[in-house]
Amino acid sequence: MPKTHRKLRKCSPFFLFPFTLFLTLLLSLPWVSAQETPKPQPWLIDGIVAALDDGYDKVKRDALYQLTRYEPEDLKAVVKKPEDLAKKVAGILKDEQVDSDVRSRAALTLGNFGEAAKSSIPDILNILQDEQVDSWIRSSAAYALSNFGETAKSHIPEILNFLKDEQVDSNIRGGAAEALGNFGEAAKSHIPEILNFLQDEQVDSNIRGVAAEALGNFGEAAESHIPEILNILKDEQVDSLVRGGAAVALGNFGEAAKSSIPEILNILKDEQVDSLVRGGAAVALGNFGEAAKSSIPEILNILQDEQVNLSVRESAAVALGNFGEAAKSSIPEILNILQDEQVNLSVRESAAYALSNLGEAAESHILEILNILQDEQVNLSVRKSAAVVLGNFGEAAKSHIPEILNILQDEQVDSFVRRSAAEALGNFGEATKSHIPEILNILKDEQVNSSVRGSAAEALSNFGEATKSHIPEILNFLKDEQVDSFVRGSAALALGNFGEAAKSHIPEILNFLKDEQVDLYLRRHAAALALGKIRRLELNEVVVILDRIYEPKESDFEFWRFLTYFLGGGTDEVKTLLKWMGNPSQETIDAQSKLKYKEAKKTLEVFRDAWIGTQGLQRLQIDLANQIAKVTSRVPWKSQDITLLQTHYNNLKKSEYHQADTVKSAINKLEFWQWLLKARNTILIHITFWLALIFAYPKFPQVQAIFFWNPWVRKILGVGYVGFLLTWIPYLRRKLFEPFKPSLQADAGLDTFQHLAYFPQSQVKIPGSGDIKPITEALPSIQGQIVLEGDSGWGKSMFLRHLVANSQQIIVYLPAQKCSQGVIEAIQAKLHGQAQDAAFLKNLIYSGAIDICIDGLNEITADTRAKITHFVERYFRGNIIMTTQPLEWTPPSTAKTYYLQPLEPQQIQEFLISRQDRFPQDAKVQGENYEKACTAYLTDIIKLGELRKLRKLREKNYLNLQQPKEELEAAQRILSNPMDLTLISLMLSQGKTPDLFHLQEQQYNQMAEEFLKEWRYEFPLKKFSQAVYQMRLNDQKALPAADFYQELLSLEDEKYKMAVSRQWTDREGKSKKEWYFRHDKIMDFFLVQNFLGDSEEVENRLIDHMNDPRFRGVYFLLATLLPLTAAQELREQLIQYAADTKDHTVSDTFVQILRSRKAVS
Structure with missing residues (x-):
């Protein structure tokens, strides 16, 4: 473990050569009770590495000294990259600003690294060659090279030059000689030069002695020079030092x-x-x-x-x-x-x-040696030696343990001898296990000399596991302030010998270290030695080591700085602590001015953890308080640091340090921002919560009903702003209706909508300007409020379906009949009961959350139209489009009316040709033949070139100049109707000639003919028509499939397409299918069957449904199908009705159709 280093006089290591024989003696004796070479732990090495970066040279020196105490093989076992550590040491060696004795120690340390430091050999050699470098450093460099051995053999010539050069300092030349000796076989060719050096009387005798020993190290390679070495030994003229070295060299040659x-x-x-x-x-x-x-x-x-x-x-x-x-x-x-x-x-x-x-x-x-130990007349030192000898015999002397124990227990025996007896017993190890209680009694006996008790404590620790249970007794001595400090020091050392088993008692060892009444030497060595054997100290423990720096008159504070690194494992926290505490170097203090926020925060965190261990360390705590205030005042802090600052404030305030004011000032600056931060965090959490609900919204009906469509939950948990954002942010609005999109658009029948079926060249008249434009250009999307007016079959519904299918917005498609209770109620019905909050739904509609399509205003009652008009005028900001056939009504004042135009002559042929993609695959007429059929058909029917207000076509003039004007107008009206044209195209594809004025009847007859062939019975026209009539009266859309399944299959046939089907799965998972008329004109054909005949019931129907918009198309068909006289009578009735009601929507068109009929006939 670390020892106190006192700076020695700088002298050559070769001045010790006169004592070479004594050293040889010392090293040859196994009984020498030297301290066992310590084993490095990874955390101890980390501590040393950290200490090498300290700003004080003496701290580096202590770290280097500790490194040299470890065996190279032990270092390799724990150092992951010894090459990096060697480079760090080499950097210290090369640094001219570092003290010379530290650089010297660095050179010696590099020598211990061996192979790992081979890259540093050139640097060491440069140091050796540099005459400006202190000779002390150069001699150490020479020693270092000698330790590299084989690794540095390529540099043997340079080393030999140092040996030969008389101008070189003798210390360096001696080191060169020893280095050459250590190279062994690799330097054998240079043995003659070393021998000459040995024989040269002009050379310093110390160096010649080293040269002699170096020759001995060559072994077999230098055997031929044994005579010369022997001559030097025998030569009385040669200096005694040289002759002694020659003698030792000869002994090394052996046989x-x-x-x-x-x-x-x-x-x-x-x-x-x-x-x-x-x-x-x-x-x-x-x-x-x-x-x-x-x-x-x-x-x-x-x-x-x-x-x-x-x-x-x-x-x-x-x-x-x-x-x-x-x-x-x-x-x-x-x-x-x-x-x-x-x-x-x-x-x-x-x-x-x-x-x-x-x-x-x-x-x-x-036995004789034991007698010497027991003989009270024998000199104390001799008796002590006898005790040591007995202990070294180990197993062979174990039978005499009782006698040695008696010596230990005998109060009459001198303490010097008793202490040696205790040490001897400790060396017996396991063999003394049965006598542990007696040794423990010696330790406990306060009457026994303190040195004896201390030796007893150390002896106990040598027994290892066997005395583990007695750690508490040893610990009691360490804690007892009444016990002699020497005994307490031995107890500390003993605890350290227990290693891992004593780790729970580190606090007691630290308390011993803190006790200023205990001798400083004991505290330094006993406590520090013990701590290094147990475990790495935590930050709040290592401050006890650091505190020793603050002791009055402490001159060797660098040692305690090193020990703080060493025992603390050199962690980042320890390094940070020593940047600010423990009298840091001036360079380190200057660097503090460059402190940044990130490092400042880390530093305060380290100070916070270190404060825990400073209780009772007042001098250190005062400095720590100053450093806390200094760091606090150096950087601006962030709101999330307030907890850290508050902790420091509480610690300082509790201990009554005025530095608490500095910390409080920083806290005050942050409290306002912290309040804002909390408010921000609360808002962010609240927003995140609702955003999560929004993303969960489409999949979970419970979320829809509870959080969004429940007014109380939305308003209370939404804190007012959620509803506002949902209403006015387009993305959120779309999210609200996204789960209901299939339901909202169900009536549009998009599953049966074919994009190719839509004819985008249809035109409308723009309100205000009266310009005619394609409808897709005039109305690319629903913007504002629009009324689209056009006759039956002109494509109003198809256009709405086209808008719904291509829009990115959420659109609700409402048949006008479903708005009988109101538009809001109709939309709510499509939301499956989730949207209970009608007020919220109205706000969403008002803000444009959904676009609304209302189809067929002409098919509903005036009362329902009034409700729709009221809704549209009230929600004037909404995007709403409505379709209607011409009728007497007052449109919403906020809406613009666009008038759908009939197809122009050139569009008629384009429309017919564009229908080919929809024909069944088995169509009889397709491709070029179909186009020719269209041309031929149009040629026979209408004079395209003479139609008023129509542009001339590029094709040849298909004219029948003898056609009357009325017939041309009737043909124009039918051919300009996309619905009728679609029917014509189907008939042409089947090879039929369409009857322009009886298209529905002709289509039905073809279907009925095929029906008879397929099902072997006639199509039940009357029964089916009655069912349709009842369906119309009840405002039902779906055809009665249960009663007319086969009929509906025929109506759906691709050759006729009079009906379409829609399939879906209900909430119970059952498959459903419904049939609908493809167009109201087809439905009108079947409805009109209920108005033909002479019965009273029929007469009543003709009168009853004049004011019913649902049957408007029926009256138009009657103008063609009734006998001419009956048709004229009905005309008069309609005129009278129009005169009374001012509603001319049916009568005027009826008159026109009837006039055309008469002209054709």
């Missing part, structure tokens, strides 16, 4: 240099030789192992010889320990050294460690 063992032994025994050289020789002999076992007696003598230098005797002890089983026979003598109180203490400790290093070979002497 290859065993022939040199006698000379090395002589060096060891020679009292005239410098102690540093003799120590190196001792270590070298120990490294030879089995090959040098014959030297063990001499080495033992060195150890026992009180006249020999202490460091040499210590090295001899180390060497003996390294022999292992081969030195087993020397164990008694080593024990004697350990027990001999006359022997120097450091030598006795080295002997103890040697015994520990001998491992199994010394197990038979465990």
